[in-house]
Amino acid sequence: MLDPLISIRLKGQGRIFWPGQELDCEYQVDAVEQVDLRAVEASVIWYTEGKGDEDLGIHYFERRVAADHSTGDLRPMRHFRTTLPRTPLSYSGILVKIRWCVRVRIFLGRGRSAFFEVPFQLGDAPEIHDTEVSE
Amino acid sequence: MSRWFRVWQKKRGRRRTGSSLAGSVGEASFFGLLLLLGGIVQVYAFIRYTQAPSAVLLEPPVGFQFWLMVLISTSFLLIGGGGLVLTALQTGTSTERRAALVKRAADIDLINDELPSPSEHPGVPGHKSLNDSPGVELQYRLPVIQTQTLAFLATAFFCLVCNSIVIGLLVLLVREWVIGNLQIALIALTVFFGAMAGWSSPSFVRQLRMRAGIGATTLEISDHPLHPGNAYEVYLSQCGRLHLRSLEVLLVCEEEVTYRQGTDVRTERHVVVEELIYRGQDCQIRRDQPYEARCPLRISENIMHSFQGQHNVIQWKLMVRGQGTGWQSFERGFPVVIAPGVSE
Structure with missing residues (x-):
């Protein structure tokens, strides 16, 4: 059995976005039977990476279930747009890293699920490699 | 999903080797069994009570034993029921969906519509508590981070306990010596606690002198919260009676993380930015004449904002x-919030 395919495309000028800018996104699910696809969740989230336990914040979230659709088909291309918040900016520190991404998660029959995410950068906070000491 | 059920699984980063569905079923079974056990014990306890020959409430033979069984079975019912409900809520619900529900609940402002929305600067800590104290020279007086008070109290307690034990042992030792029944074990114990007291007392005296000699440090700022690209003024006042080789004011950025390691919760900190904004040399501080200084503070454009997860x-x-000789060296921190943009 093939693994389902999830494709996400961010419209615009690449992977760097600014606070207050509009994020335009398209996603599509393939290689899965219509009846097997129970629900699809699309979200724009930030999460932390590094030594500490993970923190996660949600900016945009939509959930579609097959029962809500007239055709019952959740596979076709779906489009959404959202205005990005001012904070938290993407950050790459020593102990803490803040990442932004668009994540699409699908729920299949028999309790199975799969997700795919596309990272992007919010803002231009500097990357920290070591302690910066200045006088 | 693995073909065979495995008793032991390993967490690899953010992934687990086993099936999440099997994990949820196992968790639900455990809490379900606990709930069932609690129910059976409670029913059994009540049947025993109703069949007792003297059916007077709160009287023996259903006194202490009965209430103990009720207490234990109720705790089983609560833990089992609570765990089962939590597992049911979490099964089939993604992390993002749970976070979205929490966000939606947090966005409902039931108390006051005039309060600023928490989503205006998500992840940036609030600054209202830091703006509580008006300054004398500048707009705000910043609160100090109290990090050494607990260490001082712990040292004082340890020193007091050690010295008390030593005094008690010495009295006992003298009494035993007078009656001519000196014991080696008693001498060894006195020497041990004497060494502990001798080790802790100088540390306590040093901290006491530091707290008494180094007076209050006051830091005031012209505006708060701080915004990248803006300039501010800082006022420093240092009281006490000491001579410092140097007295510096630095802008510091520190990353702090907490993580679980087994059953422990650990915290780690790392300074990532340290920018000198003022340095005073050869500072003579008297009781009646605190050291005072004003300095400009410029927040650079390209800087990470404060973040609180x-x-x-x-x-x-x-x-x-402050860097002096011996005990006359100290560090005191004053938290500030750096928020992006100037639109408040």
């Missing part, structure tokens, strides 16, 4: 560092 923090602070 549940387990991860990026904290900015102004640090006052």
Whole structure:
């Protein structure tokens, strides 16, 4: 059995976005039977990476279930747009890293699920490699 | 999903080797069994009570034993029921969906519509508590981070306990010596606690002198919260009676993370930015004449804002560092919030 395919495309000028800018996104699910696809969740989230336990914040979230659709088909291309918040900016520190991404998660029959995410950068906070000491 | 059920599984980063569905079923079974056990014990306890020959409430033979069984079975019912409900809520619900529900609940402002929305600067800590104290020279007086008070109290307690034990042992030792029944074990114990007292007392005296000699440090700022690209003024006042080789004010950014290691919760900090904004040389501080200084503070454009997550923090602070001789060296931190943009 093939693994389902999830494709996400961010419209615009690449992977760097600014606070207050509009994020335009398209996603599509393939290689899965219509009846097997129970629900699809699309979200724009930030999460932390590094030594500490993970923190996660949600900016945009939509959930579609097959029962809500007239055709019952959740596979076709779906489009959404959202205005990005001012904070938290993407950050790459020593102990803490803040990442932004668009994540699409699908729920299949028999309790199975799969997700795919596309990272992007919010803002231009500097990357920290070591302690910066200045006088 | 693995073909065979495995008793032991390993967490690899953010992934687990086993099936999440099997994990949820196992968790639900455990809490379900606990709930069932609690129910059976409670029913059994009540049947025993109703069949007792003297059916007077709260009287023996259903006194202490009965209430103990009720207490234990109720705790089983609560833990089992609560765990089962939590597992049911979490099964089939993604992390993002749970976070979205929490966000929606947090966005409902039932108390006051005039309060600023928490989503205006998500992840940036509030600054209202830091703006509580008006300054004398400048707009706000910043609160100091109390990090050494607990260490001082612990040292004082340890020193007091050791010295008390030594005094008690010495009295006992003299009495035994007078009656001519000196014991080696008693001498060894006195020497041991004497060494502990001798080790802890100088540390306590040093901290006491430091707290008494180094007076209050006051830091005031012309505006708060701070915004990248803006300029501010800082006023420093250092009381006490000491001579410092240097007295510095630094802008410091510190990352702080908490993580679980087994059953422990650990915290780790790392300074990532340290920028000197003022240095005074050869500072003579008298009781009647505190050291005072004013200095400009410029926040650079390209800077990370303050961030407050549940387990991860990026904290900015102004640090006052005095370097003298011996005990006359100290560091005191004053938290500040750096928020992006100037639209408040």
